Amino acid sequence: MRRFVIGQAKNLIDQTRRRPPQPHHHNNLRLLSLLRPPASDTTPVSSPRLFSSSSSDMSGSDSSTSSLPVTLDSINPKVLKCEYAVRGEIVSIAQRLQDDLKTNKDAYPFDEIIYCNIGNPQSLGQQPITFFREVLALCSHTALLDESATHGLFSSDSIDRAWKILDQIPGKATGAYSHSQGIKGLRDAIAAGIEARDGFPADPNDIFMTDGASPGVHMMMQLLISSEKDGILCPIPQYPLYSASIALHGGSLVPYYLDEASGWGLEISELKKQLEDAKSKGITVRALAVINPGNPTGQVLSEENQRDIVDFCKKEGLVLLADEVYQENVYVPDKKFHSFKKVARSMGYGEKDISLVSFQSISKGYYGECGKRGGYMEVTGFTSDVREQIYKVASVNLCSNISGQILASLVMSPPKPGDDSYDSYIAEKEGILSSLATRAKTLEEALNKLEGVTCNRAEGAMYLFPCINLPQKAIAAAEAAKTAPDAFYCKRLLNATGIVVVPGSGFRQVPGTWHFRCTILPQEDKIPAIVNRLTEFHKSFMNEFRD
Amino acid sequence: MRRFVIGQAKNLIDQTRRRPPQPHHHNNLRLLSLLRPPASDTTPVSSPRLFSSSSSDMSGSDSSTSSLPVTLDSINPKVLKCEYAVRGEIVSIAQRLQDDLKTNKDAYPFDEIIYCNIGNPQSLGQQPITFFREVLALCSHTALLDESATHGLFSSDSIDRAWKILDQIPGKATGAYSHSQGIKGLRDAIAAGIEARDGFPADPNDIFMTDGASPGVHMMMQLLISSEKDGILCPIPQYPLYSASIALHGGSLVPYYLDEASGWGLEISELKKQLEDAKSKGITVRALAVINPGNPTGQVLSEENQRDIVDFCKKEGLVLLADEVYQENVYVPDKKFHSFKKVARSMGYGEKDISLVSFQSISKGYYGECGKRGGYMEVTGFTSDVREQIYKVASVNLCSNISGQILASLVMSPPKPGDDSYDSYIAEKEGILSSLATRAKTLEEALNKLEGVTCNRAEGAMYLFPCINLPQKAIAAAEAAKTAPDAFYCKRLLNATGIVVVPGSGFRQVPGTWHFRCTILPQEDKIPAIVNRLTEFHKSFMNEFRD
CATH class of the missing domain: 3.40.640.10 (Type I PLP-dependent aspartate aminotransferase-like (Major domain))
Structure with a gap:
């Protein structure tokens, strides 16, 4: 098989570059993680330096970069004030662990990082709805619609739908900017979907x-x-x-x-x-x-x-x-x-x-x-x-991007009874939703069995948000580590199990209460192991910090 | 063929809705355009009301909407201050004309609107690069990669490339959120492309x-x-x-x-x-x-x-x-x-x-x-x-959206000599670029032949920005119509020819000078007619307002 062009370009550059090759971010991170103890709650991480090693020219000392014009003091203070915990510190630690796991597997009591920090179903193995992707592929490469072989590869309603969508786009140009609000015909489909959902009129405008x-x-x-x-x-x-x-x-x-x-x-x-x-x-x-x-x-x-x-x-x-x-x-x-x-x-x-x-x-x-x-x-x-x-x-x-526009129209006007895709569409949809319900229930019950933990049921959405009644000793340890008590708990959980959840302090909560958010998205066959690891960790944590 | 689901949903709603159907925006606009003279420079349009007819509940009188909490006085003044002429007033007028053209063809001295206001090549007939779309389709519907029929429909390097891209995405999940900066493997490809372009290192981070x-x-x-x-x-x-x-x-x-x-x-x-x-x-x-x-x-x-x-x-x-x-x-x-x-x-x-x-x-x-x-x-x-x-x-x-990320990586690492797609890729690329050069030259020469017009050559990008030396009478007429002189000219041009260009005042210019921006993007076979219409219009405009 042909050599991948990126490799070719890299070689070319390596031969011609005027300065020695720069060490890669990834290598530096691994080096750093070897130089310091594995990320733990005692490591001060209140100001993570995500990029401190990304460019070898910038050795990180203030004096070496003092000629650069932009500093934390001169940027927009609103940007400084903004926080987004769902992709915050805990995820940075998890990414470091994941990198180190590749070469240093024996150093950890787990063999993978399970990202329960964000509602990102397909990253955890959920498969896309086939009909949606068929339509998307046909609209991405419209020449397929002229090929007879396409009929063997795609459902007939995905082909029909792709034609309908293309007919709604001036010049069938899925590569053109659309109307600023989105393609009118797709907004018509969305408005019709809203009307069907609500029983009240909706205006595409x-x-x-x-x-x-x-x-x-x-x-x-x-x-x-x-x-x-x-x-x-x-x-x-x-x-x-x-x-x-x-x-x-x-x-x-x-x-x-x-x-x-x-x-x-x-x-x-x-x-x-x-x-x-x-x-x-x-x-x-x-x-x-x-x-x-x-x-x-x-x-x-x-x-x-x-x-x-x-x-x-x-x-x-x-x-x-x-x-x-x-x-x-x-x-x-x-x-x-x-x-x-x-x-x-x-x-x-x-x-x-x-x-x-x-x-x-x-x-x-x-x-x-x-x-x-x-x-x-x-x-x-x-x-x-x-x-x-x-x-x-x-x-x-x-x-907005046209692929996203097409999918938004499909989501609001999916296959209907009688369509070629309908049965498989319904099977895929109901399979996913019923499995999510099962996972929500299993995780909720497991959380409620933990000492000092209470968890409302997930009636909807993709998350559980249990309250953890932390022992005073754990709160004191968190204070000593200059971190919020629930962040302290979540980091310990990550280091012990590879499970990434987001501290409740990232969502705000009644002062003095502590929570974490955990998605219900790991695939069903992974849930028992997650429950076991979570349960074991929690027992050990509570024993360690019991008042 | 099956009836399109949108039609079905609309019918369903029409039967069950609790209030009488709302008149559609589109119908209202046509009605409005019949009630008033065709948009012309004498119509006061300094504050276009794009949505004034979009919702029948809002008849537009201030008293009827006085209970709504948000007013121009209460919104963020920065939003009010923001202007974006490329999709501004002239485009609104053009869209109204285009709608009216559908039913009222004989009322206009042209039969289509030619959008030269925005750098949107595919809206004017430019075809996408086949290789890019093949890869995109395969990444959109990855099940295609397992079908033998796919090999008859796609170039072999597009199949290879799709696999390479999928291998760089955790779980091959093109439907998952990526790293906040974009998929690492795609950033590697982009960095390699920058290195190949510049001869200096680039860091994917x-x-x-x-x-x-x-x-x-x-x-x-x-x-x-x-x-x-x-x-x-x-x-x-x-x-x-x-x-x-x-x-x-x-x-x-x-x-x-x-x-x-x-x-x-x-x-x-x-x-x-x-x-x-x-x-x-x-x-x-x-x-x-x-x-x-x-x-x-x-x-x-x-x-x-x-x-x-x-x-x-x-x-x-x-x-x-x-x-x-x-x-x-x-x-x-x-x-x-x-x-x-x-x-x-x-x-x-x-x-x-x-x-x-x-x-x-x-x-x-x-x-x-x-x-x-x-x-x-x-x-x-x-x-x-x-x-x-x-x-x-x-x-x-x-x-950012993964389809866009994939395309960005392809643009920076296109097919190389020896790849299955290489010859067709080069032919498509060079065909487009040489045609753009021809169109730029033809339009520049045509503009420079017009009385009082001087136009620098388009060395690059997608636009010409001619200077128009407007007669004092035209400037006075624009002032009377409460519009900038170049906007006055552009509106007249639109009404006479269907050609949409953007007044220089939307880009700012040396005070007292007047320009417009015209893309070089209409397909080559349309350029002669555009040149003719533009030339005829300009002659007639200058004759009308000659001092």
């Missing part, structure tokens, strides 16, 4: 397609936040996209606490209290962010609760930012997902009554197409001049 | 993959700008991404004027003058943005000029933001693209000497994969702690 839900959230924060006097009500615990985005845009996160004792209940009295508190500090609250199903908390709101939330927003003049990316992830028979738009419309509230933005993503659900970066926001109840401003900001980035 | 170049530019602006006291030196005329991004991040655009008389020359004396001027206003200039080859101006910088720019940045402590997205688009034998990193390294400046960010995109070059949204920035000469901050901001958005 209300859809803004985005590279995942995150850019949509940023866009709304950018619109709504002028200064730290603008507040956004956010659930605590929250998905740290919200705190990060608010920090980057210089606003104030106004927290409202979910009630862990009632299964992470969202109480209107708490919203009122926090709103008043913010007002008394001179903060104008612009919006209420609600994550339903909850992240990291996994609860599914009742329709009655949602009606109260809608009324609260209407009364208080708040934009309702509805993070509904887990709308397909509901695992319990007594709960059902209702979109906030459906709830608002069923209360008789229309475009003139409430400002509502619903975020959807192709990264979650049963599809889990995180890497494709697709999603949309449905923007309703804004005046035309404000909508023009949203359109303008979308235009500056030209458009 | 310096590569941050992005959804096109724009998000990279935003990321750097976000890092460097804390307030309006932070300035960014930008060329005038400039690609309005820069002014838009600086406005959104609340900084100050510090202009430096390119010298039209010397082929849009970049003079160091002008940089110094503007830097001093900014300092005297209390502005700290953080960075110098250079677009090479130039957009909208098409010049290619000489290596000597680049050396002076590098020295200027080093001496003044400025980050050099090098927009090098047109690096493959050079059309004249006497000019050659040199990356700023190569220039800096060849001067002996390393990581410790100069802070340099190079932006690259898959949207331009001969590939023109705008819709795939891929690109990268190569970040060199930053301290490790500042790089951590860039990494953190990248992490908040998780990663």
